[in-house]
Amino acid sequence: MAAKRIVIDPVTRIEGHLRVEIEVKDGLVADAFSSGTMVRGLEIILRGRDPRDAWAFAERTCGVCTTVHALASVRSVEDALGIVIPPNAELVRNLMFCAQYMQDHVVHFYHLHALDWVDIVSALKADPIKTSEIAKSISSWPKTSPNYFAEVQKRIGNFVASGQLGIFAKGYWGHPAMKLPPEVNLLAVTHYLEALEWQKEIVKVHTVFGGKNPHPNYLVGGAPCSLNLDEANAINAERLALVGKLLAEAKTFVEQVYIPDLLAIAPFYTDWASIGGGLRNYMAYGDLPKNGFGDPSKFKFPRGVLLDRDLSKVYEVDGHDPRQVTEAISHSWYEYSDGDQAARHPWEGETKFNYTGPQPPYEQLNVEGKYSWLKTPRWNGHAMEVGPLARLLVGYASGNAEIKAVVDMGLKKLNVPVTALFSTLGRTAARGLETILVANWAQEFYGDLLANIKNGDTRMFNGEKWEPATWPTKARGVGLTEAPRGALAHWIVIEDEKIANYQLVVPSTWNASPRDAKGQRSAYEASLIGTPIADPEKPLEVLRTIHSFDPCLACAVH
Amino acid sequence: MQSTSLGRVYVWEIPVRLYHWLNALCIVVLCITGYLIGQPLAIQQASEASFSYWFGWVRFIHFVAAYLFLFNFAFRIYWGFAGNKYAGWKNFIIYRRKQLKEIKDVLAVDILQADNKPIETIGHNAMAGFTYFLTFLAFLFQCLTGFGLYAAMSKSWFAQLFAWIVPLMGGDFAVRQWHHAFMWFFILFAIVHVYLVFYHDYVEGRGEISSMGGGWKFIDKEHHPVLKKQDSDKAGPASAANDI
Amino acid sequence: MIATSRPTIWEHAQSRGVSRRDCLSACAWMTAMLGLPATAVPEITKALETKPRLPVVWFHFQECTCCSESFIRSSHPAVADIILDKISLDYTETLQAAAGHQAEEALHETMTKYKGEYLMLVEGSIPTAANGVYCCIGGRTAQDIVQEAAAGAKAVIAWGSCACNGCVQAAKPNPTRATPLHKIISGVPIIKVPGCPPIAEVMTGTIVHLLAFDRVPQLDGLGRPKAFYSRRVHDTCYRRPNYDAGLFVNSFDDENAKRGYCLYKVGCRGPVTYNACGVMRWNGGVSFPIQSGHGCIGCSEANFWDNGPFYHHLPSFPGFGIETTADNIGLAVGAATVAGVAAHAVVTNIRKRHLIREEMKTSEDVKDGRAEQGGE
Ligand code: HEM
Ligand code: HEM
Ligand code: NFV
Numbered sequence A: 001m002a003a004k005r006i007v008i009d010p011v012t013r014i015e016g017h018l019r020v021e022i023e024v025k026d027g028l029v030a031d032a033f034s035s036g037t038m039v040r041g042l043e044i045i046l047r048g049r050d051p052r053d054a055w056a057f058a059e060r061t062c063g064v065c066t067t068v069h070a071l072a073s074v075r076s077v078e079d080a081l082g083i084v085i086p087p088n089a090e091l092v093r094n095l096m097f098c099a100q101y102m103q104d105h106v107v108h109f110y111h112l113h114a115l116d117w118v119d120i121v122s123a124l125k126a127d128p129i130k131t132s133e134i135a136k137s138i139s140s141w142p143k144t145s146p147n148y149f150a151e152v153q154k155r156i157g158n159f160v161a162s163g164q165l166g167i168f169a170k171g172y173w174g175h176p177a178m179k180l181p182p183e184v185n186l187l188a189v190t191h192y193l194e195a196l197e198w199q200k201e202i203v204k205v206h207t208v209f210g211g212k213n214p215h216p217n218y219l220v221g222g223a224p225c226s227l228n229l230d231e232a233n234a235i236n237a238e239r240l241a242l243v244g245k246l247l248a249e250a251k252t253f254v255e256q257v258y259i260p261d262l263l264a265i266a267p268f269y270t271d272w273a274s275i276g277g278g279l280r281n282y283m284a285y286g287d288l289p290k291n292g293f294g295d296p297s298k299f300k301f302p303r304g305v306l307l308d309r310d311l312s313k314v315y316e317v318d319g320h321d322p323r324q325v326t327e328a329i330s331h332s333w334y335e336y337s338d339g340d341q342a343a344r345h346p347w348e349g350e351t352k353f354n355y356t357g358p359q360p361p362y363e364q365l366n367v368e369g370k371y372s373w374l375k376t377p378r379w380n381g382h383a384m385e386v387g388p389l390a391r392l393l394v395g396y397a398s399g400n401a402e403i404k405a406v407v408d409m410g411l412k413k414l415n416v417p418v419t420a421l422f423s424t425l426g427r428t429a430a431r432g433l434e435t436i437l438v439a440n441w442a443q444e445f446y447g448d449l450l451a452n453i454k455n456g457d458t459r460m461f462n463g464e465k466w467e468p469a470t471w472p473t474k475a476r477g478v479g480l481t482e483a484p485r486g487a488l489a490h491w492i493v494i495e496d497e498k499i500a501n502y503q504l505v506v507p508s509t510w511n512a513s514p515r516d517a518k519g520q521r522s523a524y525e526a527s528l529i530g531t532p533i534a535d536p537e538k539p540l541e542v543l544r545t546i547h548s549f550d551p552c553l554a555c556a557v558h
Numbered sequence B: 001m002q003s004t005s006l007g008r009v010y011v012w013e014i015p016v017r018l019y020h021w022l023n024a025l026c027i028v029v030l031c032i033t034g035y036l037i038g039q040p041l042a043i044q045q046a047s048e049a050s051f052s053y054w055f056g057w058v059r060f061i062h063f064v065a066a067y068l069f070l071f072n073f074a075f076r077i078y079w080g081f082a083g084n085k086y087a088g089w090k091n092f093i094i095y096r097r098k099q100l101k102e103i104k105d106v107l108a109v110d111i112l113q114a115d116n117k118p119i120e121t122i123g124h125n126a127m128a129g130f131t132y133f134l135t136f137l138a139f140l141f142q143c144l145t146g147f148g149l150y151a152a153m154s155k156s157w158f159a160q161l162f163a164w165i166v167p168l169m170g171g172d173f174a175v176r177q178w179h180h181a182f183m184w185f186f187i188l189f190a191i192v193h194v195y196l197v198f199y200h201d202y203v204e205g206r207g208e209i210s211s212m213g214g215g216w217k218f219i220d221k222e223h224h225p226v227l228k229k230q231d232s233d234k235a236g237p238a239s240a241a242n243d244i
Numbered sequence C: 001m002i003a004t005s006r007p008t009i010w011e012h013a014q015s016r017g018v019s020r021r022d023c024l025s026a027c028a029w030m031t032a033m034l035g036l037p038a039t040a041v042p043e044i045t046k047a048l049e050t051k052p053r054l055p056v057v058w059f060h061f062q063e064c065t066c067c068s069e070s071f072i073r074s075s076h077p078a079v080a081d082i083i084l085d086k087i088s089l090d091y092t093e094t095l096q097a098a099a100g101h102q103a104e105e106a107l108h109e110t111m112t113k114y115k116g117e118y119l120m121l122v123e124g125s126i127p128t129a130a131n132g133v134y135c136c137i138g139g140r141t142a143q144d145i146v147q148e149a150a151a152g153a154k155a156v157i158a159w160g161s162c163a164c165n166g167c168v169q170a171a172k173p174n175p176t177r178a179t180p181l182h183k184i185i186s187g188v189p190i191i192k193v194p195g196c197p198p199i200a201e202v203m204t205g206t207i208v209h210l211l212a213f214d215r216v217p218q219l220d221g222l223g224r225p226k227a228f229y230s231r232r233v234h235d236t237c238y239r240r241p242n243y244d245a246g247l248f249v250n251s252f253d254d255e256n257a258k259r260g261y262c263l264y265k266v267g268c269r270g271p272v273t274y275n276a277c278g279v280m281r282w283n284g285g286v287s288f289p290i291q292s293g294h295g296c297i298g299c300s301e302a303n304f305w306d307n308g309p310f311y312h313h314l315p316s317f318p319g320f321g322i323e324t325t326a327d328n329i330g331l332a333v334g335a336a337t338v339a340g341v342a343a344h345a346v347v348t349n350i351r352k353r354h355l356i357r358e359e360m361k362t363s364e365d366v367k368d369g370r371a372e373q374g375g376e
């Protein structure tokens, strides 16, 4: 049987503009091509600007993982100029980081990923009493009365009956790959609505410290909010109490809604524990410093690389090493001054558009040539998967006790071996499992912050290197972090007080990039190979694996 | 050059002199308060905000001076039609070949330091007139941008007349930036202007400095046919002078 | 406007167990939020009782999706209530279940079935360089898609600074020639809701206004709803008394910052920015940038990205270092002028000394001879 080309564009329930083209042969994906179809040129726009302003530009890379680019940006400048921020500022950044993870992961699970597994229409056939029983059996979350579920069912029923299906129109309802019983579907749909209400609460942590969400404010050298317990105009006991309450409620939601739902749905889809594994290499830059960003050994998420799924050896990652991280453009719509086969370290990175694709409107990309706006990053020449799974695997392999405990708990509950993690299901489960950790760590950081203040330390900003006159004429830095979708870094070159070069290498760039000059596939493309496709007209299975990465294309291309 | 016969000419009428000094005062005040608005002093600590209002006062003075400045300027435009011929609008617009030549001469004498030539103009020389024309444009620009900004802060109908300027110029930020930058035009003008007044007084000895006080200038009759004629007619100096 | 065979918003609410009393109080609340007099309550109530859900399509072009994210943060009305009960959000890449062909089908169905009736929401700017290849969806350019969709739209809302002004991708040198919506389409009313992103309740409030009154809210000269954009952040800023008193933060986290003084000297753009942050605040009224210690960066103003550096009151002068403002240049030119004037005075004295001495001599003569004119 000849291969059939299937195009999915737009891939929805993601951030940004992703196009996936697959070749299906004998009901399986034989080849896959992932393309980012929108570019803005932020790296070009950042040149020549004040490095202290960069975070604001960089933050606009993405409004979904808002804050993470601002964090990478201020760290890159601090690295270049040798600025060490006060402990309180580090803690505030950590708390904002944790809040971002909880919001982003929950929204991904319910609003971006769930409809790949949950059939809204089937939920209408559910018995609310049974749903209530299931809900009570898996969680102590209070909203579990049969009436409550009946109300939601009625609401959705009326919605469907109105004939205006809105965001649910033309979904893959009744698809043979949908396996959940109606009652579990109803439970998930109910929590879809609850999570939508909840997610707007946890982001208030950003609002307290950064003034707004999306896109809270950051500051090179610390955090912009001042601490003053005796002032209504500053971070005081009331503000801290609000943060404390938000973090506690978020932890409850994660523990009583998100994780129980994840663990209730997963057993129906254990076949996905052997589909969608893809690459065999994983990378994490690590983050959540306990002892300042200068001490990676005390990061909550450890740093490292795993090769060939070998959990016995963790390789070191160094953003300053000019050979480790490089970007290639042999299949990307850019050009390099020394030829398109070259790979460049981001400090020497170049961003120059060179569109060679078909003129729109087009049916198919020319995948032999350049076919995406994403560059192709590599670590020592290897393609890497980054993201929650990579973080947990690196932590697991590093022997981190907290991470090991939570991973083992998950594996035990699902009754699968650790190798099951190398899959679509593993990726989705890892995201949930790390959220448990993050919810706990947020409590810890909050406690640390209070303790620090109690000890009389109210510093939030180190202004020693604020004035450009104190800077060297030339400086280079890298800002590493772990965004919700994986390892994120910004590389900056400062010359004469201005940005001479700025390069972002983003988690979704690692995962969603086109193949490299040697033909090595990146994570999305690799993970799709071999995926069974029941109905080529409704490629739900492709969405499942792609969504398990939580794509963000505005990030990936920038 | 022999300054043997000096004639006294009544050049600057009272309204022009009043205008001039009020204008000078407004500009000094606007520059000082404007600069402070752009770069407020760094006061480390003070009493509660509600007990002090100094920055509010700075701005208030700026706005009061702004109104004075605008109406004074409007008056001067009116006087360009109603006043004597030294005050007339024709002095400010270069439209005769003679004026161009005069500009060349003035530049030659003042900048290239050529020898002084007999001075024919009694009021502004053409160069001065043209420079004042540019300053008038700057006045206009500063009033438009200033009142444009002020429209957002004032409910008065008058300020609202200028509200259209801000969107036209691309928003408040851009307008403030222009308004601020133009302050430097005024500062530079004042330095050069005051110097030149002293310079001309010194070099030409025609009482330039005091002319903005009493209104009189002193003119060498030998080189000035009109005054010569006037002298022989024994007529009042200002009334007879024409076509200069 | 829309066939009434479909249930109205009120019927819809009723069918999910909302009592008429709840509905009335919600309407009263909404009226207050929109800044309308109490007499408008019956009108808004009636409107919600008689209207079927408005078909809405939401496009994403060159953007970061922060506008969508902000939208779902709305606390009143809650976003689920809007998308389930008030509008029919038939196309939105971020949330819709269908993908690829199915998503495009959903879009085209709405565009044909409700031609002239649907509301079109646009998030992101539209690149016009290189024939539009910098943003393609389903193999078509953003420019192509937006023009087709606008032709059948009843009204258009431009979400955020991207759609209103081009935002960050239009900052210099604007490599993709990112263009705001109003420069691409015409012939349909456009409501601009700028901000990076706009406040959630400003977004939903604008939609509620359209739904309840079936007309475009009153707009200012730049096409923004007056209700939310008629005042500068500075005019509603709670730190304003400090500004008037001349109490300023001089550097971050200094004593004055800890007291919550005005952020003007660390670059606050509140005095040149029109937005509702000071009044409505963010995320259910928790805070806004200034309250959390950072100056406003002017995110709802056109070109705010090119008005940097953000921590200076004045922008830097293009072509110079980042610390070079109009004042630095003015001071330099002023000093040069003073020097020039001094030099001129010296040269004049040397060059014309002879002349003046002669002149002095003559005047001595005149004095001695009691000049014929009789002077003094
Ligand atoms: C010689 C004339 C003037 C000079 C040199 C001058 C100078 C200035 C300067 C330097 C600023 C500070 C701008 C900044 O850095 O943001 C300013 C602000 C301002 N000026 Fe003027 N100005 C003049 C005339 C006017 C006039 C005629 C008006 C009319 C009302 C006006 C209204 C304003 C306003 C409204 C502000 C902003 C004040 C605030 O936001 O607090 N100015 N001016
Ligand atoms: C900030 C300070 C000053 C400003 C802004 C200023 C502005 C002006 C302007 C606009 C004119 C044109 C008047 C008209 O024709 O309507 C003028 C003329 C004149 N000003 Fe000033 N002036 C200033 C200070 C002075 C001072 C300190 C003096 C003398 C001590 C002076 C002496 C004169 C004289 C003599 C003229 C007539 C000059 C000529 O036509 O060549 N000014 N000034
Ligand atoms: N990829 C990506 Fe992001 C994340 N997480 C950032 O670095 O989503 Ni918008």
Ligand code: SF4
Pocket (backbone or CB within 6 Å): A060, A063, A215, C062, C063, C064, C065, C066, C067, C123, C124, C159, C160, C161, C162, C163, C167, C168, C195, C196, C197, C198
């Ligand atoms: S307006 Fe700002 S926040 Fe909204 S999409 Fe554009 S860049 Fe993002």
Ligand code: SF4
Pocket (backbone or CB within 6 Å): C233, C234, C235, C237, C238, C239, C240, C241, C243, C261, C262, C263, C264, C268, C269, C270, C271, C290, C295, C296
């Ligand atoms: S903080 Fe900003 S908006 Fe508030 S008063 Fe000061 S300058 Fe105005």
Ligand code: F3S
Pocket (backbone or CB within 6 Å): A212, C195, C196, C233, C273, C274, C275, C277, C288, C289, C290, C295, C296, C297, C298, C299, C300
């Ligand atoms: S930066 Fe934007 S969020 Fe408000 S305070 Fe300023 S308009």
Ligand SMILES: [Mg+2]
Pocket (backbone or CB within 6 Å): A043, A375, A503, A504, A505, A506, A557, A558
């Ligand atoms: Mg990049």
